[in-house]
Amino acid sequence: MTMNSKTVSNVKxxxxxxxxxxxxxxxxxxxxxxxxxxxxxxxxxxxxxxxPMSGILIAFQDYNPFKGVxxxxxxxxxxxxxxxxxxxxxxxxxxxxxxxxxxxLWGFPVPIILALLLNRIQSAGIxxxxxxxxxxxxxxxxxxxxxxxxxxxxxxxxxxxxxxxDINFMTMPEAFRSIYIISGIWQGAGWASIMYTASxxxxxxxxxxxxxxxxANILQQIRAVEWPxxxxxxxxxxxxxxxxxxxxxxxxxYALQTDLNLPxxxxxxxxxxxxxLIDGDYSFSTAVGLFNTVINVILxxxxxxxxxxxxxxxxx
Amino acid sequence: MNKxxxxxxxxxxxxxxxxxxxxxxxxxIAIIVPMVYIIVASFMDPITLQNKGITFDFSKWTATAYxxxxxxxxxxxxxxxxxxxxxxxxxxxxxxxxLAAYPLSRADFRGKGFFNVIxxxxxxxxxxxxxxxxxxxxxxxxxxMWAVILPGAFSVWNMTIARTYxxxxxxxxxxxxxxxxASxxxxxxxxxxxxxxxxxxxxxLWQFVAMWNSxxxxxxxxxxxxxxxxxLVLRSILIQNQPxxxxxxxxxxxxxxxxxxxxLKYATIIISSLPLLxxxxxxxxxxxxxxxxxxxxx
Numbered sequence: 335m336t337m338n339s340k341t342v343s344n345v346k347x348x349x350x351x352x353x354x355x356x357x358x359x360x361x362x363x364x365x366x367x368x369x370x371x372x373x374x375x376x377x378x379x380x381x382x383x384x385x386p387m388s389g390i391l392i393a394f395q396d397y398n399p400f401k402g403v404x405x406x407x408x409x410x411x412x413x414x415x416x417x418x419x420x421x422x423x424x425x426x427x428x429x430x431x432x433x434x435x436x437x438x439l440w441g442f443p444v445p446i447i448l449a450l451l452l453n454r455i456q457s458a459g460i461x462x463x464x465x466x467x468x469x470x471x472x473x474x475x476x477x478x479x480x481x482x483x484x485x486x487x488x489x490x491x492x493x494x495x496x497x498x499x500d501i502n503f504m505t506m507p508e509a510f511r512s513i514y515i516i517s518g519i520w521q522g523a524g525w526a527s528i529m530y531t532a533s534x535x536x537x538x539x540x541x542x543x544x545x546x547x548x549x550a551n552i553l554q555q556i557r558a559v560e561w562p563x564x565x566x567x568x569x570x571x572x573x574x575x576x577x578x579x580x581x582x583x584x585x586x587x588y589a590l591q592t593d594l595n596l597p598x599x600x601x602x603x604x605x606x607x608x609x610x611l612i613d614g615d616y617s618f619s620t621a622v623g624l625f626n627t628v629i630n631v632i633l634x635x636x637x638x639x640x641x642x643x644x645x646x647x648x649x650x
Numbered sequence: 651m652n653k654x655x656x657x658x659x660x661x662x663x664x665x666x667x668x669x670x671x672x673x674x675x676x677x678x679i680a681i682i683v684p685m686v687y688i689i690v691a692s693f694m695d696p697i698t699l700q701n702k703g704i705t706f707d708f709s710k711w712t713a714t715a716y717x718x719x720x721x722x723x724x725x726x727x728x729x730x731x732x733x734x735x736x737x738x739x740x741x742x743x744x745x746x747x748x749l750a751a752y753p754l755s756r757a758d759f760r761g762k763g764f765f766n767v768i769x770x771x772x773x774x775x776x777x778x779x780x781x782x783x784x785x786x787x788x789x790x791x792x793x794x795m796w797a798v799i800l801p802g803a804f805s806v807w808n809m810t811i812a813r814t815y816x817x818x819x820x821x822x823x824x825x826x827x828x829x830x831x832a833s834x835x836x837x838x839x840x841x842x843x844x845x846x847x848x849x850x851x852x853x854x855l856w857q858f859v860a861m862w863n864s865x866x867x868x869x870x871x872x873x874x875x876x877x878x879x880x881x882l883v884l885r886s887i888l889i890q891n892q893p894x895x896x897x898x899x900x901x902x903x904x905x906x907x908x909x910x911x912x913x914l915k916y917a918t919i920i921i922s923s924l925p926l927l928x929x930x931x932x933x934x935x936x937x938x939x940x941x942x943x944x945x946x947x948x
Contacts, residue, residue, distance in 0.1 A: 371838075378803055381800075382786075382800060384772075399784075467682060475923070481915060492691075524681075607779060
């Protein structure tokens with residue numbers, strides 16, 4: 335093992351057994367842990383996560399890319415006021431919230447139900463085959479998924495052929511959320527059920543046998559045997575998803591947008607992109623993004639508090 | 651496992667189970683039917699497809715859609731780029747993640763709290779789109795593949811999963827290595843990693859699929875069409891309705907071009923989705939063990 339000269343020189347001979355001293359000795363002995371193991375991750379984090387955080391300053395400026403942060407004019411909360419007082423603000427906020435809250439409410443129970451049903455299937459072979467199919471859509475890309483949705487729902491597409499109609503679903507704002515949520519369940523529910531299936535495999539077999547002996551019906555069995563096995567997972571998943579309500583993804587919403595369904599499909603994430611990178615309004619876009627992030631952090635903390643209260647002090 | 655099969659369901663239970671299985675069956679059908687439809691439709695001729703949808707009259711099937719898509723250069727450029735980006739991203743990301751997880755998995759590691767805080771903050775708070783774009787652009791990475799690879803390469807979430815998995819490895823292994831005087835690196839690569847195959851397999855699969863299927867970073871950072879990955883090529887064909895020029899240029903009327911463009915979408919979907927759909931069942935055996943490793947609270 336070669337010695338790192340810098341850390342060696344930091345460790346003075348004859349130092350007392352202080353915490354700092356011990357740490358330095360430890361670092362010298364285990365320098366590989368810092369230089370080889372931690373360094374790459376730390377550098378990536380500092381460059382691509384922390385450096386952008388300092389870029390948030392431009393939300394309080396009229397940022398000019400040619401002048402840089404130091405040369406641009408400071409404008410305080412101008413962009414925040416502009417966004418919060420514009421009629422668009424409410425619409426995009428509501429669109430974002432509706433899309434993610436409805437996605438959560440409709441989508442959250444489906445994987446749990448799938449896992450409970452899969453767990454009841456006695457034949458391992460059939461179960462495996464069904465899982466193979468259920469997981470399949472997860473490997474279809476967002477673009478292909480949205481491409482399929484657009485083809486199937488187009489005026490000349492199979493859905494209209496089947497119904498003998500010519501409805502252009504993709505141009506209807508009122509259809510957007512249903513399309514988004516249903517296609518989301520189609521794609522993700524099977525994959526999300528893995529977590530619950532895996533948790534269910536830890537369900538106590540004795541407990542189940544005892545429950546069956548006692549003549550418990552299926553619902554009672556689920557309550558006594560299966561629910562305790564998946565409860566923690568359900569709580570964790572719910573916190574994670576509820577906490578991320580404001581960070582609903584850009585990619586799918588953007589790929590399902592058409593000019594005509596924008597009244598329902600423009601969410602904060604797509605708006606940030608449009609204002610920032612299409613219109614080049616860097617400062618305004620950053621302000622909107624920051625607003626979104628802050629709300630998201632608050633939401634996460636609140637949800638975590640609530641769940642902790644309901645779950646005997648156990649949050650995440 | 652000796653699962654005792656005690657299945658004496660009451661009438662009410664049977665009804666409940668039947669409803670449940672019907673729903674499960676419907677879900678499975680809802681996945682299979684569209685996929686079969688797309689496969690069959692990709693072999694139709696454009697006019698039949700528009701007027702009648704699909705037919706199972708095999709004599710009328712044709713592979714013209716595939717010929718047109720596969721002779722188009724842009725699709726293959728997209729494939730090539732997607733393979734390069736996904737492989738490089740997976741290697742970089744999994745290596746960095748596995749490395750960082752190791753010190754953090756050790757009880758004696760000094761500075762664990764500091765690193766944890768640094769990393770966890772990034773899970774909740776970030777600079778957002780424009781500040782990140784400006785950093786990447788200031789580093790001169792626009793139109794470079796590193797712009798899509800580096801920013802997301804270290805995933806705190808995946809690191810947590812790997813760390814949890816390491817912690818489940820018996821302590822005796824570590825002690826045996828200490829006795830042999832193995833360095834950290836030797837222990838890590840020769841002893842620890844070989845017993846972590848399930849979690850490595852899952853991370854590899856996740857990162858590969860994530861990069862293969864993503865388009866946002868490529869859309870904002872890669873303008874040069876020679877550098878675009880498959881998903882961006884697909885986007886112009888499937889979402890923006892702009893088939894690559896060579897694909898339909900020979901058709902005379904606008905209507906014929908539109909019909910053909912519609913048909914080509916089906917073949918494009920099949921060709922582009924096939925690699926992952928074929929690959930994934932080989933990873934299935936790792937799903938449960940690997941994913942559970944990460945699902946347990948770290």
